[in-house]
Amino acid sequence: PLTGQLSIPGATATKAKSGAPRPSRQDMIHRNFLLLIVCCGGCLECANALGHVPDDVQLILAYGESRSASTFEFMATCVASVLKFGHAEPAKKVCCDYARVSSTEVNVVKTHSDHLREHFKQLTQQKAVVIMSRKGQENGEPFEAPPELDQVPVALEVDRVELEQKELFVLTDYSQAFDLSKQDSHTLREFMELWQVTRKCCGSQASSAWRHKLNTGNTTLWHECDMYNLGQVESMLLDSTFAKEFPKNVFFPDNHYPLWHEGFCERSIVALKEGLKFNEDYWLSTAEKYSHGC
Numbered sequence: 001p002l003t004g005q006l007s008i009p010g011a012t013a014t015k016a017k018s019g020a021p022r023p024s025r026q027d028m029i030h031r032n033f034l035l036l037i038v039c040c041g042g043c044l045e046c047a048n049a050l051g052h053v054p055d056d057v058q059l060i061l062a063y064g065e066s067r068s069a070s071t072f073e074f075m076a077t078c079v080a081s082v083l084k085f086g087h088a089e090p091a092k093k094v095c096c097d098y099a100r101v102s103s104t105e106v107n108v109v110k111t112h113s114d115h116l117r118e119h120f121k122q123l124t125q126q127k128a129v130v131i132m133s134r135k136g137q138e139n140g141e142p143f144e145a146p147p148e149l150d151q152v153p154v155a156l157e158v159d160r161v162e163l164e165q166k167e168l169f170v171l172t173d174y175s176q177a178f179d180l181s182k183q184d185s186h187t188l189r190e191f192m193e194l195w196q197v198t199r200k201c202c203g204s205q206a207s208s209a210w211r212h213k214l215n216t217g218n219t220t221l222w223h224e225c226d227m228y229n230l231g232q233v234e235s236m237l238l239d240s241t242f243a244k245e246f247p248k249n250v251f252f253p254d255n256h257y258p259l260w261h262e263g264f265c266e267r268s269i270v271a272l273k274e275g276l277k278f279n280e281d282y283w284l285s286t287a288e289k290y291s292h293g294c
Contacts, residue, residue: 214273
């Protein structure tokens with residue numbers, strides 16, 4: 001059952017004439033969406049949980065085509081892995097990185113097809129699984145995994161088209177694939193709900209429509225990012241359960257995946273208004289760019 005008030009992080013509300021708070025437009029959309037799901041009686045799925053991530057895994061490859069929601073896939077895989085192995089007995093250290101395998105006990109590596117051959121040796125010599133994202137069949141073409149992955153178990157597949165339609169329901173499948181506890185599942189969802197807002201609205205890899213609006217200064221265009229106090233969303237993310245327990249695994253969703261420092265979102269918005277283009281990183285200092293490492 002739906003009880004209590006529904007709220008969206010950083011969304012604003014107005015006052016009704018009676019003095020009671022009037023739900024914001026975003027709250028109403030979210031409430032109606034949840035009621036639609038309840039009335040339909042269904043659990044929407046936008047991922048296929050094909051197996052489980054074993055306790056003795058050494059390499060988790062977050063593979064995806066470019067623009068296939070692979071950054072969402074990587075961040076969710078990283079958070080789920082850190083929770084699974086960080087709370088294990090004994091605990092294991094997890095390193096999350098792009099196209100690089102370290103000597104850490106468990107590696108979560110994001111890669112595209114251009115780096116896949118570099119990881120083929122590790123895939124065959126270590127206990128490995130794949131979390132895979134794909135663009136979906138919006139163009140009618142079936143998805144085919146690269147031959148390098150033929151012998152590697154796939155624990156989860158994420159479809160970008162369905163993810164765009166159904167948003168964070170995919171996290172239920174992550175919880176199942178990683179055998180997360182109820183508390184860790186809540187921690188994963190809390191963090192990713194906030195992270196997904198900043199992913200769309202902050203940095204040089206933000207939504208293309210949002211970047212266009214900020215680049216051009218066209219105030220007549222409406223975008224969902226307009227509904228958020230992005231500084232507040234960022235503060236809530238950095239104050240989340242996951243971020244407070246594992247601060248070295250909180251990466252800003254942008255080129256180089258730098259460790260997140262408060263103010264990054266606002267600084268990137270300023271840069272976007274000044275013309276920052278996709279994947280440009282001049283708004284970060286050299287130390288910030290390469291702050292991420294295991």
